[in-house]
Amino acid sequence: MRAAPLTVTALAAALLLTACDSSSDDKDSGGPTQSSTSACEIGDMGVQVGPANTAPAAGDTGNIPVTLTNNGSKCTLEGFPAIDLNAADMSTTVPQDKGAKSQKLTLAKDATVTFTITYVRGEAGGKASLDVKTLNVGLPGGSTDNNSKWSYGPVQTQNGSQGDVNASVSAFSQAGD
Template identity: 65%
Template sequence: MRAAPLAVTALAATLLLTGCSGDGDSSGGGSAVASPSNGTTCRIAHMDVEVGPANVAPAAGDTGNIPVTLTNQSADCTLDGFPGIDLNAADSSASVPPAEGAKATKVTLAKGTAATFTLTYTRGEAGAKASLDVKTLAIGLPGADTQKSFKWSYGPVQGKSDNADDPNASVGAFTQAGD
């Protein structure tokens, strides 16, 4: 009698195929819906960006902190790495490195959720050769090739070793905002 083994095999195959349908399956098996785990990179064009309010450095040599909040206005995406920050003066610009010892984090943002990071800088002396007279702050996201620019109103930025093109500034890692 071969009917019983064939019936058991057919039943097992039917159960396996039914388990792969993805309809209402919360495990994600067989689902074609895009998810944050697919590595979709966040784009600055799809973000509402708020710069500040800042803890401004009041005088040359003082340190200031500028929080930046990014709120996703599009589909789920991922921030993986550090923000790309450029400080632009009238005739030059300088990139801001990650803070010493900072570790990049991977943050996934659903539509309407936010992440933050902090830009820390040392205020320079106005008109000094070692200070970068910053006019705009350009923000880019990791893995993307576009930036958004914002007016800089926090005074000149001191250069390291009296080199204005090497600003005494750093950027922190992304952190999830809110709950």
């Protein structure tokens, strides 16, 4: 009489192990149990630049928060924002903040993230300054940019190179709840 319950228990355990192996294979092969979210696109985002803590004079540091609101379907941000500063005759890319670490964020519709551009104000008309006119914001894995007017004064350059600005961009940070 005891052999029957033991046999049933062993059979049930074997079936459970087989079922676990099957679902594991689906996950590894990209089967139906694996969910994927596409990279966020800037065209699906509401972009708000500022209000800023503008650097008041040459040599001062300013901070410009940028808020992105997902107006599209669920998407993922992984990495850093791509920021370009554009003057009349050239464009330069703002480097990532060396101390910042990116994280993978999944954004539902209407979710919000922020990042900050930190810059040192340059001297108006100075050789070590870039007279920025516009700001381009791009997303990792995205194919388009968002253009915004730059009204925060010239940006100081490093080592006398117009393409090497004294600025950085932080990683994305989840905003709100």
